[in-house]
Amino acid sequence: xxxxxxxxxxxxxxxxxxxxxxxxxxxxxxxxxxxxxxxxxxxxxxxxxxxxxxxxxxxxxxxxxxxxxxxxxxxxxxxxxxxxxxxxxxxxxxxxxxxxxxxxxxxxxxxxxxxxxxxxxxxxxxxxxxxxxxxxxxxxxxxxxxxxxxxxxxxxxxxxxxxxxxxxxxxxxxxxxxxxx
Amino acid sequence: xxxxxxxxxxxxxxxxxxxxxxxxxxxxxxxxxxxxxxxxxxxxxxxxxxxxxxxxxxxxxxxxxxxxxxxxxxxxxxxxxxxxxxxxxxxxxxxxxxxxxxxxxxxxxxxxxxxxxxxxxxxxxxxxxxxxxxxxxxxxxxxxxxxxxxxxxxxxxxxxxxxxxxxxxxxxxxxxxxxxxxxxxxxxxxxxxxxxxxxxxxxxxxxxxxxxxxxxxxxxxxxxxxxxxxxxxxxxxxxxxxxxxxxxxxxxxxxxxxxxxxxxxxxxx
Numbered sequence: 382x383x384x385x386x387x388x389x390x391x392x393x394x395x396x397x398x399x400x401x402x403x404x405x406x407x408x409x410x411x412x413x414x415x416x417x418x419x420x421x422x423x424x425x426x427x428x429x430x431x432x433x434x435x436x437x438x439x440x441x442x443x444x445x446x447x448x449x450x451x452x453x454x455x456x457x458x459x460x461x462x463x464x465x466x467x468x469x470x471x472x473x474x475x476x477x478x479x480x481x482x483x484x485x486x487x488x489x490x491x492x493x494x495x496x497x498x499x500x501x502x503x504x505x506x507x508x509x510x511x512x513x514x515x516x517x518x519x520x521x522x523x524x525x526x527x528x529x530x531x532x533x534x535x536x537x538x539x540x541x542x543x544x545x546x547x548x549x550x551x552x553x554x555x556x557x558x559x560x561x562x
Numbered sequence: 563x564x565x566x567x568x569x570x571x572x573x574x575x576x577x578x579x580x581x582x583x584x585x586x587x588x589x590x591x592x593x594x595x596x597x598x599x600x601x602x603x604x605x606x607x608x609x610x611x612x613x614x615x616x617x618x619x620x621x622x623x624x625x626x627x628x629x630x631x632x633x634x635x636x637x638x639x640x641x642x643x644x645x646x647x648x649x650x651x652x653x654x655x656x657x658x659x660x661x662x663x664x665x666x667x668x669x670x671x672x673x674x675x676x677x678x679x680x681x682x683x684x685x686x687x688x689x690x691x692x693x694x695x696x697x698x699x700x701x702x703x704x705x706x707x708x709x710x711x712x713x714x715x716x717x718x719x720x721x722x723x724x725x726x727x728x729x730x731x732x733x734x735x736x737x738x739x740x741x742x743x744x745x746x747x748x749x750x751x752x753x754x755x756x757x758x759x760x761x762x763x764x765x766x767x768x769x770x771x772x773x774x775x776x777x778x779x780x781x782x783x784x785x786x787x788x789x790x791x792x793x794x795x796x797x798x799x800x801x802x803x804x805x806x807x808x809x810x811x812x813x814x815x816x817x818x819x820x821x822x823x824x825x826x827x828x829x830x831x
Contacts, residue, residue: 401637401640401641404636404637404640405633405637408633408636412628412632412633413625413626413627413628414620414621414623414625416625416626416627416628417623417624417625417626418620418623420623420626421623426626426629427771429626430628430629430632431773433628433632434632434635434636434639435814435815435816437636437639437640438636438639438640438814438815439813439814441640442813443813451606451607451610452610452613452614453614453617455617456610456613456614456617459613459617459620460583460613463585463620465814467585468816468818472817472821496622497619497622497623500621500622501618501619501622502618505618507615507616507618507619508618522584523619525584525585525586526584526585526616526619527619527622527623529585531585531586532586532588550581550584550586551577554577554580554581554584557615558576558580561615
């Protein structure tokens with residue numbers, strides 16, 4: 382991500398001191414994007430806000446355990462958000478979501494996995510490395526990360542056996558690791 | 563991942579880290595990844611590296627305008643946090659060890675071999691000699707049942723809704739009885755292994771918008787009154803479930819651990 386981590390780190394430090402101003406600053410800065418990330422997976426505004434709510438509560442309670450030596454503050458927050466969103470997606474509302482999961486054809490290019498790819502910085506390494514993958518395999522990786530699809534759901538979407546999808550993912554991740562190293 | 567017993571190769575560990583970050587790890591691998599995250603700094607570093615690789619994608623989400631109330635809700639939850647870890651769960655009343663609770667329903671009239679209620683078990687076993695004198699035991703149980711009946715505050719002893727909670731392999735593991743006066747009880751049917759530092763958290767789901775609500779935290783399977791005080795009356799098809807959580811309860815007020823058992827309510831005939 383291009384924006385500096387400094388403001389987020391300051392906000393986290395305030396949270397560590399029990400200062401709610403830190404949480405407010407974090408909210409002002411990140412909440413809209415966080416709602417967007419959760420919404421891409423959960424497809425429902427109320428659920429996305431629930432995931433964001435839970436994430437802020439967790440950030441507040443676990444701020445003390447955040448160690449900047451291990452990784453970026455923003456990455457830490459979004460990891461919590463993604464975890465919460467995936468838990469909601471896979472646990473609490475699974476059956477409901479399956480009902481209105483829009484078929485692939487109705488998904489706009491803008492919102493779909495290629496849209497996410499296009500919005501990556503053109504000069505960025507991730508985009509360059511993703512573009513080197515075969516299109517279907519790239520889409521599978523993006524759908525997993527951006528939409529939270531499982532191996533089984535990806536296999537269904539692409540009409541390939543589960544084992545094939547698992548090996549697509551495995552090889553794509555190896556290729557990405559090499560490319561990004 | 564790797565076959566049971568063989569140590570994972572570096573490539574397998576890296577793949578596990580990547581799948582964890584993508585959200586692609588199956589439940590067993592996900593549990594492994596989480597265990598490694600807390601125990602193995604090298605694995606944590608692999609996860610951090612994968613997170614950083616994909617982090618750019620988070621910035622590609624179209625920002626959504628959060629509703630006006632969201633910040634206030636967050637601040638309210640956070641303000642409640644210091645108490646949230648202890649207080650709500652502490653309100654789950656301990657079942658009386660010796661004296662029957664007022665809300666405890668009357669046992670059915672004892673047959674020839676009445677089974678003691680689980681929370682009586684200690685009491686029962688401490689008076690094990692009763693069991694050796696079968697007739698005396700029945701008589702004693704009869705006295706107990708009568709004692710229960712007279713302490714009921716005139717409420718109907720029959721539950722208005724019953725839920726049988728099943729394990730993932732469909733074995734009955736507990737019963738929830740909800741009574742007309744708004745109280746409910748949980749009666750385990752089997753013991754549950756609770757690892758050190760973990761607890762059983764009881765949840766009910768009335769309203770999908772609100773999500774599951776914690777109604778009890780237990781260190782082991784035992785009969786308890788459930789804390790339904792803040793909820794609307796129990797209805798049909800209401801979900802009850804028990805998840806494995808940290809010993810202080812779920813840190814976020816929603817289930818985070820595996821579901822050990824669940825079931826929905828039905829009205830008894």
